[in-house]
Every structure is written in C-alpha cells, then in structure tokens.
Amino acid sequence: MTGPVSMRAFVEWLAGTQGSIALVESLHMYPLIETTHVLTLMLFLGTLAIVDLRLLGALFTRVPVSEVTARVLPFTVAGFALMIITGLLLFYAIPVRTYESIWFRIKVILMVAAGINAWLFHRRVKRDRALWDGWERPPLGARLSAGTSLGLWAGVIVTGRMIAYNWFDCDRQPQPDFINWAAGCVVTMAELSQ
Amino acid sequence: MSGIDWLLLFEQAETTGLGRIIRESMWLFPVIQSGHLIGLASLGGSVLAVDLRLLGLIFRDQPVAAVMRTARPWFFASLGLMFATGIPLFLSEAVKCYFNTSFWVKMIALVTAIAFVLAVRNPLLGTQHTLAASRPAVNLLIGIASMGLWLTVAAAGRWIGFS
Numbered sequence: 001m002t003g004p005v006s007m008r009a010f011v012e013w014l015a016g017t018q019g020s021i022a023l024v025e026s027l028h029m030y031p032l033i034e035t036t037h038v039l040t041l042m043l044f045l046g047t048l049a050i051v052d053l054r055l056l057g058a059l060f061t062r063v064p065v066s067e068v069t070a071r072v073l074p075f076t077v078a079g080f081a082l083m084i085i086t087g088l089l090l091f092y093a094i095p096v097r098t099y100e101s102i103w104f105r106i107k108v109i110l111m112v113a114a115g116i117n118a119w120l121f122h123r124r125v126k127r128d129r130a131l132w133d134g135w136e137r138p139p140l141g142a143r144l145s146a147g148t149s150l151g152l153w154a155g156v157i158v159t160g161r162m163i164a165y166n167w168f169d170c171d172r173q174p175q176p177d178f179i180n181w182a183a184g185c186v187v188t189m190a191e192l193s194q
Numbered sequence: 195m196s197g198i199d200w201l202l203l204f205e206q207a208e209t210t211g212l213g214r215i216i217r218e219s220m221w222l223f224p225v226i227q228s229g230h231l232i233g234l235a236s237l238g239g240s241v242l243a244v245d246l247r248l249l250g251l252i253f254r255d256q257p258v259a260a261v262m263r264t265a266r267p268w269f270f271a272s273l274g275l276m277f278a279t280g281i282p283l284f285l286s287e288a289v290k291c292y293f294n295t296s297f298w299v300k301m302i303a304l305v306t307a308i309a310f311v312l313a314v315r316n317p318l319l320g321t322q323h324t325l326a327a328s329r330p331a332v333n334l335l336i337g338i339a340s341m342g343l344w345l346t347v348a349a350a351g352r353w354i355g356f357s
Binding site for chain 2: 031034035038039041042043044045046047048049050053059060062063067068071072075153154157158161162164165167
C-alpha cells in the first residue's frame with residue numbers, strides 16, 4: 001500500500017506549503033477561483049452538450065457532425081483547461097480534506113470514466129464517421145457515447161457540489177466502515193470508541 | 195415596486211410547506227442545488243450555441259435564425275429546470291435572500307437577460323433567414339451583450355452563497 005500512503009504524505013506536505021495556506025486563508029481569491037470553476041460549467045459542459053446533443057440526433061441535425069466537433073470542441077477544450085486550472089487550485093487550497101472526501105473520489109472516478117468514454121469515441125466510434133457524418137440521427141454507438149458523456153458529467157456536477165458538505169468527513173466519526181475505507185480515513189482508537 | 199412589502203412577502207414565502215421541508219432536510223438543498231447547476235451547464239450551452247454563432251465562431255454555414263430556432267426549445271427547457279430548482283431553493287431561505295445584495299443583483303440581471311433574449315435578440319435576429327441578411331457588427335454586439343448578461347446572472351447567483 002505504498003501508493004495511498006505516499007499520496008497522503010504528498011497532500012499533507014501540500015497543505016503545509018505557503019501558497020496553499022495563503023490561498024485557503026485569502027478573503028477574495030478562494031471565492032473568485034471557486035466562482036470561475038462554477039461559471040466555467042456553462043462554457044465547458046454547455047459546449048460539450050452542444051456536441052453530445054448533435055450526436056444524439058436531438059439538435060442541429062442539419063449540421064454535419066464533423067463541422068460541429070471541429071467548431072465547437074475547441075471551446076470545450078478551453079473550458080476544460082480552465083476547469084482543470086481552477087480545480088487544481090481549489091485542491092491546492094484544501095488538499096487533505098479534499099483527498100479524504102468520498103465525493104471528490106467518486107468525482108475523480110466519474111471524470112476518468114468520462115475520459116475513457118471520450119477516448120473510446122475518438123478511437124472507435126469516430127473511425128467510420130465519414131459514413132454517417134451528415135445523418136440526422138447518428139448510429140447507436142455514437143448516440144450511446146454521447147448519452148454516456150452527458151450522464152457521467154452530470155454525475156461530476158453532483159459529486160462536485162457535494163464536496164462542500166461534511167456529512168462523510170473523516171473528522172466526523174463514527175462513520176460506516178465502508179465510508180472510512182473508501183475515503184481513506186485514518187481513524188484513531190479514541191475516535192472508534194466514541 | 196415601492197408599494198410591495200417585499201420583506202413580508204419573503205417571510206411568507208419562507209413559511210410555505212415546500213420551503214420548510216427543504217430547510218428541515220439535510221439532503222434536499224444540496225440535491226436541488228445540483229440540479230440547478232446541471233441546469234446552469236445546459237442553459238450555458240443553449241445560450242452559447244446562439245451567441246457563438248452571432249460572433250461567427252460556430253455554425254457559420256447556418257443562418258442565425260435557423261440556429262436560434264433549433265436552440266429555442268433547449269433554452270426554454272434549461273430555463274424551466276432553473277426555475278423548477280431555483281424557486282424551491284429560494285423558498286427555503288427567502289429571508290436570507292431579502293438581505294442578500296447578490297440575490298437582488300441576480301434577479302435584476304435575470305429579468306434583464308430574459309427580456310433581452312425575448313424582446314431584443316430573438317425578434318431582431320430571429321427573422322434573418324439567409325446568411326446574407328446578417329449584419330456582423332449588430333450580431334457581435336448582441337452576442338456579447340447576451341453572454342455578459344447571463345454571466346452576470348450566474349456570477350451573482352454563486353455569490354449569494356458567499357455573502
């Protein structure tokens with residue numbers, strides 16, 4: 001179990017760095033970064049929804065898929081970059097609690113799943129796109145991929161919002177064993193006997 | 195406006211059954227808020243689909259009116275989700291909202307944004323059926339104004355929670 005142990009050491013080290021302390025204690029920077037993170041939902045997932053709804057055959061069906069992706073995805077990528085930058089800064093400000101958040105962990109899993117889904121789409125589904133590029137209703141594989149994308153990212157929004165709530169925080173014991181295991185809580189004997 | 199006792203109205207809003215149920219539940223507020231954020235992403239997409247077209251950045255081969263027509267049901271569905279989740283959130287903490295400057299900024303920006311879309315953007319540009327009819331400078335201004343208004347609504351909305 002060197003992986004989780006060294007990750008914990010890393011986040012504990014991160015929490016002690018000057019930048020992290022300055023950020024979490026700042027009156028304006030933290031809320032500004034958090035607001036940017038939330039508002040970027042409109043750019044990142046809004047434009048991704050344009051692409052996914054086109055792939056589902058729900059909207060903009062007269063525009064070829066390749067034209068939608070070529071024009072719209074650069075905005076999605078820009079939004080994603082802004083999300084990652086602001087998200088990393090938010091993690092940097094509150095590293096240990098976020099690392100131990102069950103919601104953050106589920107969010108990361110959902111994001112990895114969304115990434116794999118996008119990678120599969122580009123690798124496999126897109127290969128024969130020339131055949132169905134102009135179809136109003138793309139083939140099942142493309143529609144499944146788009147639906148999966150929308151569902152996973154909706155899950156990312158929900159779990160992301162929940163990180164702010166401390167119901168399952170490690171410092172609120174007793175928690176169910178499953179929570180302590182999944183959140184990687186280090187529970188002391190004193191807390192256990194409470 | 196001055197004839198209305200807003201505080202009394204907001205106090206009454208907070209005593210509604212729905213407001214009380216949300217206030218007394220640990221889960222309901224964040225769950226509804228998550229729906230509100232999903233609505234925000236969706237609304238962003240429906241607004242940007244039209245505004246980025248007005249800026250000439252996407253759907254260049256489509257007439258503005260055609261893009262607007264396609265995006266309209268999506269926009270209203272997103273707005274519907276925002277109201278369906280936003281009103282219960284408001285009911286659960288109406289008095290807090292009354293004393294919250296960000297809330298009033300958001301409401302004024304929201305009314306302005308909806309009025310701008312329905313009374314200015316859509317009537318002015320929704321009838322251009324050919325690419326040739328579009329005037330880039332006007333399109334650009336309207337697109338930027340629309341994005342600015344919705345961004346203000348969203349930013350003020352987030353700020354309700356900070357103040």
